[in-house]
Structure formats: structure tokens, C-alpha cells
Amino acid sequence: MSTRAVCEAAGVQQPVLYRLFGDKDGLLAATVDHVWDQYLGMKRAAAKSEDPLRDIRAGWDSHTAFALAHPHAYTLMVSPGLRAVPEAAAEAMRILREDLDRLAAQGRLRVAPETAARMIMSANTGVSLSLITRPGLYPDTSLSTLVRDAIHAAILAGPATPADPAGDARAAAVTTLLASVGDLTPEPFTAAESALFGEWLTRIPAADPAERPSPAEDLKDRTTS
């Protein structure tokens, strides 16, 4: 990317760019600020429900959806390249912390809101960046929901393993057998039997689907592209 190219695209000459933004880094910084403004605008416009946990979940999903909808802008936003953009990032952290404060006021938080906010934000950016920059390694966007619920379960108070133990044990049994299905070929299973057996194993639901939040909620059209 060259300043000449963006000036030609904007229909002006170079000096106006340097008058407006100082230098090239200034232009990049202004762009990043603009992306942060869009992000924060979406965050501030999010309607709040009476259940802070629901809002926090929606906040995570909207974060991931924003990243997937604007991958280049998002990588710029969280990229460490340019001069500091701490203000917008701190504001995002503050918005998240407000929801966490509400959760803490209800006695449902196990850790300090600041700590919970840092856990959520860092994990969320990590998942989003991975989904964007390594789609070959992370082909499934449901990863976002999995990590989200993992972090939320860790910061929430209450029973350590609230999920039903029956479905939990079943899921563990499925993964155990899936891990060892290779050792079962060619004895006692033929290759075809192992293939079908593995296929059936993946069809076993993990637990009662009504209990846990649906991961099928589409992340796509949560933001305006």
C-alpha cells in the first residue's frame, strides 16, 4: 500500500494526505481509530437484557462476528504495529466490564470483574484472529462458541460442573472410543466397520441440547457489513 495509490484513489495529491494525517502512520492510525469507532458503536448500540450473562454471551458473539465480517479491519485493529490505541481498547474493556459488574452484583462471578474481562477479551481476540488468519487450521466457527462457554464456565460461580453428568460421561465415552477406533482395526473391526462405527459415534449427541446454549446461532449477520 502506497500513499500515492490512496491519493490517486481519493482524487487528490500527496501533500493533502500529509496535511490531514501527518504521515503514513497517521493515516493508518486514523483508519484503525475509525475501525475501533465502528466496533465501539456496535457495542454501545447493543441492547441490554435483564440477564447480564446473556448480554456477555451476545457480546462475545458480536465480537467474533465483527472479526469475521471485517477480517482486514479487525487484524488492523488488534495488530500491534502502530502507535498505541489504548483508549478505544480500554473503552471496549470497560463496556465488557460493565456487564461483568452487573453479573458480580448478582453474586454470580467467581473472579474479579477486571480479571474476567481480561480473560474474555484475550481469549475472544485469540479465537477471532485464529479463525481469520488460519482458516485452514480453524475451519469451524463453532470454535468461538466452545471457547466462549469454556471461559464463561470458569468465571461463573456456582456448581463446578453444572452439566448433567450422564451426557457428560457419554461425551467422554464417545471421544474415548473415537480415540481408540484406530487400534480396533483390523481386529476386531474391519476397515469398513471402523468407518461406520466412527461415523455413528459422531452422531451421538453430547448431552441434552435444551440445557446448553445453542451453538448453531449464526455469527454472520450480527453486524452490518
Place this chain on the structure above:
Amino acid sequence: MSTRAVCEAAGVQQPVLYRLFGDKDGLLAATVDHVWDQYLGMKRAAAKSEDPLRDIRAGWDSHTAFALAHPHAYTLMVSPGLRAVPEAAAEAMRILREDLDRLAAQGRLRVAPETAARMIMSANTGVSLSLITRPGLYPDTSLSTLVRDAIHAAILAGPATPADPAGDARAAAVTTLLASVGDLTPEPFTAAESALFGEWLTRIPAADPAERPSPAEDLKDRTTS
């Protein structure tokens, strides 16, 4: 960073750089490859214990420590800027997945090893990057441990199956699934499928501990690959 500067620092002229690396991106790519080699070398040299969970925890901590020790190299490594480096990243994921496979073979994993590996890797890079690039927002390194345990708690099977360190997680998984095969009919299995599925389950022998690779073999196998 200019090619002239690195050539002067190396005591050579520009054309040797272009002969060796093609162009500037080639030099950057070679640097990134070198960093990945260091990372993978550390990962491969890590001694494996008899407890895969301990190894996975140590792997997370060494990942974070590597990032904190070489922040610039790490940001280069995970930065999406240059041409693809999928091979080293895939190898890192494979190394992690080997530990997770061992965990799954012991019946202690709730999700598929691939899924668990992606959850761990994405969250770990997210935490490491946050600690590096936003030290003002993430002043405490213990964030890494918190997120680590959150992810691990989410992928680990519940406190069920406390015994069976010796090896019969497979048999336990078989009995678990046998007990719940009735709940799987008529969905997602037809009666005939459930019948065959149950029959196959009974054909699975108890795991033979000698069949599993020993940690020493594991290590040798890794270093040769």
C-alpha cells in the same frame, strides 16, 4: 526495517540478500521459519510425563513463556502478514494433539482432540498476544494460567471416571455407551443401527496397556519427524 540496514549489519551488500532470500518478504519468511523452528524445537525437546494433562499444562506454559521471552519473534510468528507458514503451525497443532490423544485414550477428554487442540491453541495465542501487545491492559501474567485452566476444565471430562489410571478407560466408555444406547433409539439411531452398534460395542476388547506407545518411544518418534 530496510534491507540496506540488515545488509550493513551483516557486513555484506544488498545483492547477496536477494540471492539468498529472493526478496524482502523472503527474508521475513525465513526469519519466521527460524522462529518457528526454535518454537518447535522447544516443543519437541519437552520431556513427556506419564500424565498427559501435566504435559498439556506444561505445553501451555512453555508457549506463553516463549511468547514473553521473544515478544517480537512471537508476534512475527503468529502475525498474518507474510506468505503462509501453515506447515510449522500445523506441526505445532499436531504435537499438541498427540498429548490430547493420550488424554482421550485415558477417557479424560470431553471433546474431540482436534477440537480441544484448536481451543487450546487459539486461546493460548490470544492470551500471549494480549500480554505482549497490550501490557497496559493486561498487566498480570497470571492471566495465562487462568485462561489455561478455564480451557482445560472445559475440555476435560468431569470428575467422573476417577479410577482407571491403569488403562481401562476404553472398557468404561463401552459400558457407558452400552448403558445409554437405549436413549439413542429411534434418534439418532434406528433400531437396527442400535442393535448393530451395541453388538460392535461388545466386540471391543479391553485396552491392552502394552499396545500403547511408551513415553520414550513417543519422544523418539517425535524427534525423528
Place this chain on the structure above:
DNA sequence: CCCCCGCGTTATCGTCGATAACACGGGGGT
């Protein structure tokens, strides 16, 4: 002994980031 090719050099081109100097044009004080 000479040839040849891997390796390094000097010299140069086009482009880029950044700035100096200048040109236009409309609003406010007298």
C-alpha cells in the same frame, strides 16, 4: 593450465515517503 561457475561487488533504475515552494480563493477588518 585453463575454464567455469558459485559468490560477492559496483552501479543503476523506478518507486516511495516526505517536504519545500508556490497558486488560488473566499471571508473579515478598514
Place this chain on the structure above:
DNA sequence: ACCCCCGTGTTATCGACGATAACGCGGGGG
């Protein structure tokens, strides 16, 4: 009405950078 003045945009230019062409040297094989 006049002129001053500054905000805005232009042309011209500089130094540095990425990249390449052309050349030179030196040691191993026919």
C-alpha cells in the same frame, strides 16, 4: 470596495528504499 490573510490544493523535488543488471574474483575439475 479593497486588500490582507490563511486554509487548501498544486507542482517539483529530495533522500532512501526495493530490486536488478553487469561485472570481477577465486578455487575446483577436465
